[in-house]
Amino acid sequence: MTTPILEIRNLHAGIEGMDIIKGIDLTINAGEVHSIMGPNGSGKSTLAQILAGRDAYEISEGEVLYNGKDLLDMDPNVRACEGVFMAFQYPVEIPGVKMTQFLKAAVNSIREHHGKEALDAVELMGLFKEKAKLLDLPNDLMKRAVNEGFSGGEKKRAEIFQMAVLDPTFCVLDETDSGLDIDALRTVAEGVNTMRNDKRGFLVITHYQRLLDYIVPDHVHVMVDGKIVRSGGKELALELEDKGYSWVDEKLAGAAG
Amino acid sequence: MTTMTQNQTMRDNSWLLTELPESVIEHDAARMPKWLADIRRSAFRQFTADGLPSAKQEKWRQINLRPIRETAFGLPADGATDVSEAEVVGHSLPFVDAVRLVFVNGRYAAELSDARAMPSGVTVQTIREALKSESTILETHLTKYVNADDDPFVSLNTALLDDGVVVHIEKNITCDTPIYLLCITTAADGPIITHPRNLIIAEDGAQATIVEDYVGTDGEVYLTNAVTELVVGEDAHLHHYLLERESDAAFNVSTLTAYHKTSSTLSSHTVLLGGALVRNNVNPIIDGEHCHSLLNGLYIGRGKQHIDNLMRVEHRKPNCESRQFYKGILTDESRGVFAGRIIVSRDAQKIDAVQSNQSLLLSEAARANSMPQLEIYADDVKCTHGATIGELDEEALFYLESRGLAEPQAKAMLVHAFAGESLERMNLPVVQEALLQMLTQRLPFTSAANV
Ligand SMILES: Nc1ncnc2c1ncn2[C@@H]1O[C@H](COP(=O)(O)OP(=O)(O)OP(=O)(O)O)[C@@H](O)[C@H]1O
Ligand SMILES: [Mg+2]
Numbered sequence: 001m002t003t004p005i006l007e008i009r010n011l012h013a014g015i016e017g018m019d020i021i022k023g024i025d026l027t028i029n030a031g032e033v034h035s036i037m038g039p040n041g042s043g044k045s046t047l048a049q050i051l052a053g054r055d056a057y058e059i060s061e062g063e064v065l066y067n068g069k070d071l072l073d074m075d076p077n078v079r080a081c082e083g084v085f086m087a088f089q090y091p092v093e094i095p096g097v098k099m100t101q102f103l104k105a106a107v108n109s110i111r112e113h114h115g116k117e118a119l120d121a122v123e124l125m126g127l128f129k130e131k132a133k134l135l136d137l138p139n140d141l142m143k144r145a146v147n148e149g150f151s152g153g154e155k156k157r158a159e160i161f162q163m164a165v166l167d168p169t170f171c172v173l174d175e176t177d178s179g180l181d182i183d184a185l186r187t188v189a190e191g192v193n194t195m196r197n198d199k200r201g202f203l204v205i206t207h208y209q210r211l212l213d214y215i216v217p218d219h220v221h222v223m224v225d226g227k228i229v230r231s232g233g234k235e236l237a238l239e240l241e242d243k244g245y246s247w248v249d250e251k252l253a254g255a256a257g
Numbered sequence: 258m259t260t261m262t263q264n265q266t267m268r269d270n271s272w273l274l275t276e277l278p279e280s281v282i283e284h285d286a287a288r289m290p291k292w293l294a295d296i297r298r299s300a301f302r303q304f305t306a307d308g309l310p311s312a313k314q315e316k317w318r319q320i321n322l323r324p325i326r327e328t329a330f331g332l333p334a335d336g337a338t339d340v341s342e343a344e345v346v347g348h349s350l351p352f353v354d355a356v357r358l359v360f361v362n363g364r365y366a367a368e369l370s371d372a373r374a375m376p377s378g379v380t381v382q383t384i385r386e387a388l389k390s391e392s393t394i395l396e397t398h399l400t401k402y403v404n405a406d407d408d409p410f411v412s413l414n415t416a417l418l419d420d421g422v423v424v425h426i427e428k429n430i431t432c433d434t435p436i437y438l439l440c441i442t443t444a445a446d447g448p449i450i451t452h453p454r455n456l457i458i459a460e461d462g463a464q465a466t467i468v469e470d471y472v473g474t475d476g477e478v479y480l481t482n483a484v485t486e487l488v489v490g491e492d493a494h495l496h497h498y499l500l501e502r503e504s505d506a507a508f509n510v511s512t513l514t515a516y517h518k519t520s521s522t523l524s525s526h527t528v529l530l531g532g533a534l535v536r537n538n539v540n541p542i543i544d545g546e547h548c549h550s551l552l553n554g555l556y557i558g559r560g561k562q563h564i565d566n567l568m569r570v571e572h573r574k575p576n577c578e579s580r581q582f583y584k585g586i587l588t589d590e591s592r593g594v595f596a597g598r599i600i601v602s603r604d605a606q607k608i609d610a611v612q613s614n615q616s617l618l619l620s621e622a623a624r625a626n627s628m629p630q631l632e633i634y635a636d637d638v639k640c641t642h643g644a645t646i647g648e649l650d651e652e653a654l655f656y657l658e659s660r661g662l663a664e665p666q667a668k669a670m671l672v673h674a675f676a677g678e679s680l681e682r683m684n685l686p687v688v689q690e691a692l693l694q695m696l697t698q699r700l701p702f703t704s705a706a707n708v
Pocket of ligand 2: 044046
């Protein structure tokens with residue numbers, strides 16, 4: 001039996017009068033990994049940010065249900081508390097806010113939301129240590145300010161580390177692979193794979209088939225100009241790699257020709 | 258209390274509007290040495306000649322003194338204090354090891370103070386005590402550093418100076434005990450003006466930590482007009498704090514002058530929290546080579562507070578380093594002003610000076626003005642200044658919220674991070690922790706901070 005975690009229905013969205021998302025339908029069931037690929041500027045990150053609750057974008061049409069509830073109606077922190085996690089394409093540096101301080105607050109906000117008691121400092125440190133090990137996260141990163149001065153790869157790894165700590169139900173990974181070296185890619189992918197289970201859903205945004213060798217998706221979608229123009233199984237990614245986006249989209253084909 | 262009211266009525270005559278009766282100056286002169294009486298008389302003449310500053314004077318352009326001009330202040334009476342031990346404890350920073358000198362309405366309150374024995378070589382006295390002693394420190398140093406040009410408040414302070422603290426750290430003595438001056442003003446019987454005056458002398462090689470703390474009761478109207486002169490001897494190292502946590506209806510004008518000798522170091526931290534109208538004058542005079550000067554400031558405005566900082570860093574000798582880091586957090590309709598000037602004399606080569614003023618606006622109606630200025634007459638110097646005025650970073654906020662932090666908590670975390678930089682430069686955990694708490698209390702959403 002399939003249980004949908006996320007149902008996007010006819011979503012239209014944009015910013016300052018400019019349409020970016022132009023009618024998206026997508027259902028992700030518990031246990032599934034979906035991948036979205038698509039050319040630069042096609043709206044992948046916009047979709048990810050909308051799912052996470054970035055209010056800069058206006059929703060002009062459509063709805064998004066998360067576990068049957070209206071996702072778009074929830075504040076970003078409520079979404080996080082309900083189990084939505086988005087690994088940013090460009091994680092922001094926050095000087096002066098220590099990684100541990102921030103993650104403690106995040107973990108305990110989420111616990112409070114579920115009526116659970118706050119973890120104390122010792123329990124939290126234990127949790128952080130365990131997940132840091134899973135992702136091979138350099139020790140000193142935890143002592144630093146959030147993402148401050150992290151290398152590109154460290155930032156991405158830290159995102160997945162946070163994901164592991166916060167234990168979400170629905171995860172969006174926005175180009176987590178870009179900036180990672182081969183070894184880091186494998187570590188991060190393994191981290192994600194250990195989190196795969198029949199309750200979680202993943203939406204993995206990437207430009208590269210390589211990531212999908214490690215995190216094998218159940219479905220691949222191609223997004224062009226704010227729309228999903230093609231969906232298929234994991235072999236679609238291979239074909240794309242081979243033939244380019246013009247193969248799936250006539251407009252692009254026309255432009256290329 | 259009746260005597261105090263009587264006394265106040267006697268002296269209360271809206272004197273800032275007209276002229277301060279010379280009789281007050283002469284009345285006090287009777288119990289003062291001639292040199293001091295003379296200094297006071299001449300400062301008084303200066304004040305009456307200048308009058309209160311007008312907005313036409315450059316130093317006073319950004320501040321509207323009308324509320325001060327229109328308040329009929331009285332001078333505090335001698336000897337009458339109605340502050341209880343419990344109130345002092347309530348106001349006091351929780352030092353465990355400090356010498357605490359409590360002043361109420363500008364007068365030393367021995368019974369409320371905690372003047373533990375000082376290490377030898379360290380003298381902590383009130384001005385009144387020092388005048389009775391053999392010490393020549395006051396006569397040698399008092400008024401010799403502070404610049405009263407274009408600042409009638411300084412003249413007024415000198416004209417009416419009557420009490421305050423004299424700290425003397427002898428050569429090569431390290432005083433580990435913080436020296437804590439708690440200045441409480443109670444103005445329940447009507448607006449008063451006080452003139453705290455402090456003189457801190459660190460002789461060559463001496464080290465000490467001084468904390469000035471100005472407090473009052475919200476709703477009460479008064480004016481604290483304080484002047485502190487610091488002398489940092491050769492190789493001496495002073496840590497200085499000025500915490501301004503006056504009543505929300507009060508006025509505070511404070512002037513800090515620090516005179517540096519060769520290879521001296523001063524770290525001066527200023528935190529401005531209270532007061533309807535606050536003017537903070539800071540003037541390091543770096544008159545020796547190889548000196549380090551750090552001016553670390555944090556001001557937090559809310560309601561209709563106006564907080565005005567005027568800084569004048571004088572580099573008179575070569576090979577020195579100075580840092581001025583001032584940060585403002587402004588909410589509601591408050592306004593923060595920073596006018597910083599670095600003056601490098603012609604002979605002061607190889608100066609390394611950095612000045613920065615950052616303002617964080619937390620509401621639409623809050624305003625910040627920043628005017629860093631360089632006045633450089635030497636040709637081989639490295640001076641930089643910068644100012645930023647901004648709001649909380651939207652992207653950072655979203656990042657925190659998207660991990661589960663509610664908006665107030667996320668905002669609080671970012672505000673704390675902004676202020677944290679200033680707090681981290683301090684070296685007294687008691688002050689740092691107390692300030693963190695005050696910050697949390699003062700800003701609307703920061704009580705949500707889980708820090
Ligand atoms: N905040 C914004 N303000 C203005 N334009 C925006 C904003 N966010 C997105 N856009 C525009 O919307 C379009 C889609 O951007 P988006 O970041 O979603 O693309 P993407 O598919 O993630 O691209 P990439 O593969 O390069 O990461 C782009 O043209 C982008 O410039
Ligand atoms: Mg993107």
